[in-house]
Amino acid sequence: MTSDLALKSALPFSDIRGVPVSYRDRGAIEGLERAILMSLSFRGDAIAEIDAVLAEHPDFMMGWLFKAGWLTQAMETRVYDTMLDCLAQSERLLAGCNDRELGHYEAVMAWVRGDFFDAVQKWEAVLTRYPMDLLALELIHYTMVLLGDVPGQRDVVARVFNLWDESVPGYEFVLGFYSFGLEENRDFARAEELARQALAIRPDNPYAVHTVSHVMEMRGRQAGGIRFMRDHAATWGTSNFANHLWWHTGLYHLDLEQYDAVFEIFDTHLDSRHKDGHKYEELDAAALLWRMNLVGQDTGDRWTHLAAKWEPAAQDTLYAFNDVHAMLTFVSDGRDDAQKALLSANERYLQDASDANAAMTREIGLPFCLAMQDFKNEDYKGCVKRLLPIRYMTYRLGGSYAQRDIIGWTLLEAALRAREFDLALALANERTGIKPTSAQNWRAVARAFEGLGDKGQADRATAKAQSLIAA
Known part of the structure; x- marks a missing residue:
């Protein structure tokens, strides 16, 4: 964990890893580091932390760029006005920025234009020049997960990994990123080794726990997975990412037909009817309930409140991965109008869209949405016909193998029922x-x-x- 001594011993106007910062105030730089640490550890409120810094230091360009960059990962239209405001604040400070900050600015600009792949390239250029830029590495890796760039999740870390060691603050998070990239590329043994090394340095590192959970899921180590997750649950905190780790725990119980345990996890950790709710949380809730339906379990009224949470986003067309999870709730709760609104919005969007999400929607998102309608309407042959040709292209939807498996499982169940x-x-x-x-x-x-x-x-x-x- 970052120490005050390390902060004070860093170069005068760089962060604790020696990456240059143009704003000449040590307190602001330390505040940014606290916010970055919160984003990496899924602890606290990184946006509130950086807002407090910016209230005192409104000309701190890297503070505005951190806020905008971290908000990209929400993949929700509700944050776009805030991102644009951060960019406007950054733009007025361009004359005094350094090349690292300019690269972050250009990356977020590409993002808000919908060119997620160009945003990654901009961040990668920053990381190539400044391999200790942990924020750039974080944003690239997470974005590659969102976009389904499986080799990139591993290789972006590999390009800088040998330059890091335990003497560099944040090394445990780099281990976490690398371990997950290795897992998604099916190098399970090394992935688990590096993840456990990360946990030895920082036991409350949720992303390293996440890697181990994926390794155990992909290798079918359900009983060991349940023990591991339950043993570490006290260190997860209460963020939406903690909910995601509970979703992983639910998958182990589901595989072992321990359905009461799955519902207990859903009702205790994923049910958002008494929470503000954000899409990450609701993605996991929808994905788990759909799997329970596939195995013939009665989910009661759980779909109703979940569909109500998704309905305001039915016409967002921002991210196909969100759209398919919204559709899961709409078809399961029988919301015909919401289904029509989602499909119509996507069809209009695809007529002239050229951003990164267009291909994701056209190739995987829309076919899966239609296949879900077929499944719910008991047109199982139609569902099979839609999903069979795309089953090896599902990485284009984004997310992880474990998340995208919902498509393969739906295809199999449709084939059986057909x-x-x-x-x-x-x-x-x-x-x-x-x-x-x-x-x-x-x-x-x-x-x-x-x-x-x-x-x-x-x-x-x-x-x-x-x-x-x-x-």
């Missing part, structure tokens, strides 16, 4: 090959064999699922 048992068996076999310790995957194999009339194979698959649950 009585396309040859296809269902192929898809189920594909899933057991990737994660053979999943009871849910073996249940699907059994249902496919049963549909094909092979009772012996169906019984063997069922026995495999039961043995996994008993273990």
Whole structure:
């Protein structure tokens, strides 16, 4: 953790890692560091912290750029006016800025134009020149997760990783970023090693916990995952990212058919009816409930309040990943008008859009939204027809493998309900090959064999699922 001694021993007008800052006030630079630390650790309110700094130092350009940069990760239209105000404040200070600050400014400018990929390139140029710019690294890595750039999540850290060590403040967060990039690129052993190294330095590092949770999910280590997550839950804090870690915990219980535990997690940690609610929290809630529907669990009235939270954003067309989760709630709660509004808005948007989200919407977002309508309307063949051609392109939607698996699972369940048992068996076999310790995957194999009339194979698959649950 950053110490006061480290802050005082840094260069006069640079941050604690030696990255230059044009504003000549040590107190402002220390305040920025506190805000960055909050964003990295998902502790406290980074925006409130930097607002307090800016109230005292309104000409602190890097403070305005941090605020704008951190708000990009919300992927919500509600923050755009604030981002534009931050850019306006930064613009009046351009004459006295350095090249690092100019790069951050240009990156956020690209972002608000909708060119997320150009924003990443601008931030990457900053990081290449200043490899200790932890803010640039953070924003690039998180944005690559949002955009589904799987190799980039790893490689952006690899380009600077050898220049970092434990003597540089924030090294534990760099380990966390690198470990997650390695996990998404299926280098599970090294990913877990680096994540646990990060936790040894800082036990309350939620992003390192996140990597381990992904490794255990992808490797099908459900029982170990539950123990690990429960052991670390006290260190997560109460941010929306903590809710995401509870979502991961719910996936382990779901795989083991421990449905009461899944609902307990939802009702205790993901139910936002008594909270202000932000999209990150509501994404996880919708994704978990849809999975529970896929396994035939009655979710009661939980969809109703969740759909009400999403309905004001039905026509945002800002980020396809948000749109598909909104659609999950609309179809599940039977909100026909909200479905029509979302689809119409996206169709109008695609007529002349050329920003980064257009391709995400056209190739994956809109087909999945329509497939969800098919599924809810029991047109399972139509659902299969929409999803089968895109199942290997889903990374273009953004998010992680674990999050995007909702598409593959919906496709498999639709194939089973459409009585396309040859296809269902192929898809189920594909899933057991990737994660053979999943009871849910073996249940699907059994249902496919049963549909094909092979009772012996169906019984063997069922026995495999039961043995996994008993273990």
